[in-house]
Amino acid sequence: MKLNKAQKSFxxxxxxxxxxxxxxxxxxxxxxxxxxIPLDAxxxxxxxxxxxxxxxxxxxxxxxxxxLTGTNFLKTAAKLYLFDNPPxxxxxxxxxxxxxxxxxxxxxxxxxxxxxxxxxxxxKMNETRIAKDDNSLQRSDLAEIAPEAYETIIxxxxxxxxxxxxxxxxxxxxxxxxxxxxxEDVLDISPEKTYILITRYNWEPQIRNLxxxxxxxxxxxQEEKPLGIALEEILKNYPEFxxxxxxxxxxxxETFSAAITK
Amino acid sequence: MLFNNNKLLxxxxxxxxxxxxxxxxxxHDDLLIQKPDIGWIEVHPENYFSGGKPRHYLEKARELYxxxxxxxxxxxxxxxxxxxxxxxxxKELIDIxxxxxxxxxxxxxxxxxxxxxxxxxxxxxxxxxxxxxxNIEKTQEFFGRQILVENPSTYISFIExxxxxxxxxxxxxxxxxxxxxxxxxxxxxxxxNHDNDPYKYIAAINPNYVGELHLAGHxxxxxxxxxxTILIDTHGDYVCDGVxxxxxxxxxxLGSIPSLIEWDTDIPELSVIVAEAHKARAxxxxxxxxxxxxxxxxx
Numbered sequence: 391m392k393l394n395k396a397q398k399s400f401x402x403x404x405x406x407x408x409x410x411x412x413x414x415x416x417x418x419x420x421x422x423x424x425x426x427i428p429l430d431a432x433x434x435x436x437x438x439x440x441x442x443x444x445x446x447x448x449x450x451x452x453x454x455x456x457x458l459t460g461t462n463f464l465k466t467a468a469k470l471y472l473f474d475n476p477p478x479x480x481x482x483x484x485x486x487x488x489x490x491x492x493x494x495x496x497x498x499x500x501x502x503x504x505x506x507x508x509x510x511x512x513x514k515m516n517e518t519r520i521a522k523d524d525n526s527l528q529r530s531d532l533a534e535i536a537p538e539a540y541e542t543i544i545x546x547x548x549x550x551x552x553x554x555x556x557x558x559x560x561x562x563x564x565x566x567x568x569x570x571x572x573x574e575d576v577l578d579i580s581p582e583k584t585y586i587l588i589t590r591y592n593w594e595p596q597i598r599n600l601x602x603x604x605x606x607x608x609x610x611x612q613e614e615k616p617l618g619i620a621l622e623e624i625l626k627n628y629p630e631f632x633x634x635x636x637x638x639x640x641x642x643x644e645t646f647s648a649a650i651t652k
Numbered sequence: 653m654l655f656n657n658n659k660l661l662x663x664x665x666x667x668x669x670x671x672x673x674x675x676x677x678x679x680h681d682d683l684l685i686q687k688p689d690i691g692w693i694e695v696h697p698e699n700y701f702s703g704g705k706p707r708h709y710l711e712k713a714r715e716l717y718x719x720x721x722x723x724x725x726x727x728x729x730x731x732x733x734x735x736x737x738x739x740x741x742x743k744e745l746i747d748i749x750x751x752x753x754x755x756x757x758x759x760x761x762x763x764x765x766x767x768x769x770x771x772x773x774x775x776x777x778x779x780x781x782x783x784x785x786x787n788i789e790k791t792q793e794f795f796g797r798q799i800l801v802e803n804p805s806t807y808i809s810f811i812e813x814x815x816x817x818x819x820x821x822x823x824x825x826x827x828x829x830x831x832x833x834x835x836x837x838x839x840x841x842x843x844x845n846h847d848n849d850p851y852k853y854i855a856a857i858n859p860n861y862v863g864e865l866h867l868a869g870h871x872x873x874x875x876x877x878x879x880x881t882i883l884i885d886t887h888g889d890y891v892c893d894g895v896x897x898x899x900x901x902x903x904x905x906l907g908s909i910p911s912l913i914e915w916d917t918d919i920p921e922l923s924v925i926v927a928e929a930h931k932a933r934a935x936x937x938x939x940x941x942x943x944x945x946x947x948x949x950x951x
Contacts, residue, residue, distance in 0.1 A: 391812075393779050394731035394763075400772060401763040421775075423809045425847070426880045432808045435873075435884055439770050447769075476766035480725025480738065481698045520702035549703070593705035 396421055404437050405476050411437050444472045447482045448489060452512040455493070455505065457567040467496055483520045487513060504558035504579055511560050511586070514552040515595040518588045521550035527646035539651040541618030545611045546648040550590040553600075553608050557581045561599050589643055598643070603628035604636060616652070670910045670936060671929040672720065680709040682922040684716070690929050692718040692752070694912050698725050701741045710749065720753040720864065720912070721745060722833075725767070728787045728801065729760035729774045739794045746795060753864055753910070755800035755833045756791075758784060758821065775810035776820040781827070788828040800863045801825075802833035805841040805870075805885035817842065818856040831863030834906070836899045837891065837914075841870050841883040850898055859906045867891045867899055867932060868914040888917035891928060900935055908940040 391399070399418045403410055411433045422429055448468040449456055456464045471492045477485045490509035499505045526548065535543065554560070559582045585605035587598045600608070603624060610620040624631050640646065672692035675683060683693070693713055700706050713719075723742060726734050746754060759771035774780050784801075792799055803821055815823070821832050834857060843850035869889025874881050891899075891913070903909065913928045 393775070393777075393783060396775070397731060397760055397763045397772070401766055401768060404768055404770075405766065421810055421812070423811055423846075426878075427845075427875065427882055429808075431875060432882070435807045435882070436770055436772065440768055443769050477769055478765055479735070479767050480727075480761065480769070481701050481741075482769060483699070483702060519704055520706075521704065523703035523707065590704065593708065 391417065391421060401476075403433065404440055405473050407473070408434075408437070441469060441472065444477070444482075444485065445469055448472070448486050451483075451486045451516050452489065452509055454508050454512045454564065454567050458502070458505065458508060458563070459499070463498075467493065467499070470496075483516070486516075489513070504556075504560075504563065507554075507556040507558050507560060508563055510556075511554055511564065511588075511597075514554050514588055515597070518550045518552050518590050518595040519593070521548075521590065524549050524647040526644040527641060527648055529641055532641075532649055535649065535651055541616060542652045543617040544614050544650045544652075545617065545646050546614070546650060547608070547612055548589070548645060548647045550595075551645055552588040553586070553605060553612065554588065555583065555585045555605060557583055560584050560586060561597065564597060587645070589645055591644075603631045607631065607636065670908060671933045672717070672910065672912045673925050673929050674722075674912065674914045674916065675710075675713055676916065676919060677706070678919045679922045679925075680705075680713075684709070684712050686922060687716060688922065688926040690717065690926060691933075692720060692910065692912075694720040694722050694914075696724050697721045697742045697745050698723065700745060714749050719749050719751045720755065720910075721749070721751040722802075723754070723756040724771070725761065726756040726787070726791060727760050727762040727767070728756055728791070729758060729772075729780065729784045730762045730787070731760075731783055732762055734787045734790055734794075735762070736794075739791060743795060746797075753800055753833075754795060754797070755802055755864065757802045757804050758824065759804045771804050773804065773806045773808055773810070776813045776815050776817060777810075778814060781820065781823060784824055785827045788824070788830050792828065792830065798830060800831040800833040802835050802866065803838050803842075805835075805838040805883075807845055807882060807884070809846050816848075816853075816856075818853045822856070822858050822861060825858070825861035832857065832861045833864045833866065834862050834902065835866040835868070836902055837866065837868040837870055837895050838885060840892075840895045840898055841885050844881075844883045851901060854898065854902050854905055857906070862906050862909055865899070865902060865906075865909050865911040866914055867895060867911060867928070868916075870895075886917050887914045891931075896931070896935070899932065900939070903936060903939055908936045911936070 403414055403418060412430045414433065419429055445465045445468040449461060449464055452464065471489055475488055490506045490513055493499050493509050494506035558579055561584055585600040585602055587600050588595050607620065607624045610623060621633060670691050672694055673690050675693040675695050695710060700710050725738055757771050758774065760774060761768045761772060788801060801824060803817060825832050839850045839853050843853065868887045869891055870883045871886045871889065872881050873884055911932050913925055913932065915925050
């Protein structure tokens with residue numbers, strides 16, 4: 391068998407149900423020496439390593455989902471996910487970006503309508519944690535910009551900054567997950583539109599609630615709209631929006647990496 | 653960031669420091685605080701592509717120790733070409749951290765759009781040699797320097813093998829100019845699993861090709877209703893006596909070469925791993941009390 395065909399066949403057997411490893415295809419079996427230890431036992435060493443490692447990676451990358459559902463539930467979901475969604479690159483910090491979507495359609499999680507959004511929060515916090523480093527915009531940097539150029543300023547968000555909105559109170563669920571003691575109180579998770587900013591502080595992701603207007607303004611900045619256009623758009627829908635307060639708050643929170651003028 | 657390039661090679665004033673350890677997240681703080689007496693550190697570059705905390709720790713550790721980058725993702729044995737993106741991400745680390753060695757494995761991981769998170773076995777054929785040599789050459793050209801390629805642990809062997817693993821490794825090094833990273837534990841594991849002689853394996857390796865040695869622990873899996881066992885390369889235990897004996901034989905044949913203790917699962921206290929490194933260093937000193945280390949030609 392040609393090498394590329396053998397490698398594809400090996401991959402297919404690894405990302406298959408265990409029954410395929412126990413009864414490998416004949417053409418594939420014929421590739422290997424059969425010693426005293428059966429072929430399926432040898433193949434399972436590779437497969438077990440792949441499946442166990444990827445399941446553990448998903449548990450690490452989705453810690454809030456683990457707290458809410460338990461490790462066994464998450465690992466079972468992870469195993470079903472990984473067979474159809476093998477990694478596409480060797481950096482496993484970046485594995486699992488479509489897992490929230492998988493959970494949205496996972497029948498055993500249908501009683502947890504917020505779970506997929508919590509998984510999205512996990513994923514974005516993971517992205518914040520591993521984002522490349524960049525500098526923070528300082529207030530003094532703005533002093534160097536001529537007033538006539540203000541309208542053209544493009545505020546660049548730091549690479550670690552993420553935004554998320556949800557119909558569920560993600561902030562409250564997040565707080566609940568962080569409590570060390572068992573809390574007997576019942577959390578009200580009835581739909582409540584939430585807007586969240588995720589930033590990195592002391593290497594760890596931090597979440598902060600945003601007003602709807604702030605969230606939408608951040609989205610415009612994320613699209614790299616010049617300040618004049620972004621402000622015009624936001625004030626149309628949110629006339630109470632206060633740009634000076636916004637800028638002061640989020641420069642202090644080290645949300646921006648630069649202010650560029652054309 | 654400036655590093656002391658005199659420390660690119662792992663040697664100390666007593667010529668006794670060519671043994672390093674894998675630097676893992678569990679010991680990020682301990683290594684910086686304890687500053688153990690080791691020759692160098694090794695990391696998997698794939699764990700440091702991002703910024704944030706891991707990169708911060710690597711910068712601090714690199715100020716203290718020479719560094720070897722040991723990749724697990726180039727997939728040198730794949731029929732597909734090595735990923736340019738992956739090469740670029742490693743190159744960025746090379747430019748920043750100035751490692752004295754860069755290595756990966758004689759194995760494959762990538763097929764189609766999938767990347768298997770394991771080191772998959774290769775048949776030792778002319779077709780495979782051509783494939784892996786093409787990928788090694790591309791990698792060396794991209795990095796502008798020599799790489800090292802490690803012999804894998806294997807649990808399966810191919811009927812169509814046209815040569816044994818040691819001849820495959822020698823020929824690969826001869827054709828590409830790469831060095832061999834000889835993992836002594838992997839030789840021990842594959843010898844048990846495929847019923848061959850690990851001493852003959854090492855004796856057949858051309859000493860001029862070897863640039864780094866690895867040591868690690870493994871586990872023995874016993875099958876129900878059978879006397880048969882298989883060894884699994886877990887990097888999760890002490891180096892066993894059989895591997896120490898093989899290591900002593902290896903350095904007697906190959907010379908004193910930078911060596912590494914790998915411990916990646918069930919990770920113990922840092923001091924336990926450092927003690928293993930000192931054990932390897934003692935073996936080198938026993939055999940080479942005066943001459944010091946053989947310099948890696950990859951620098």
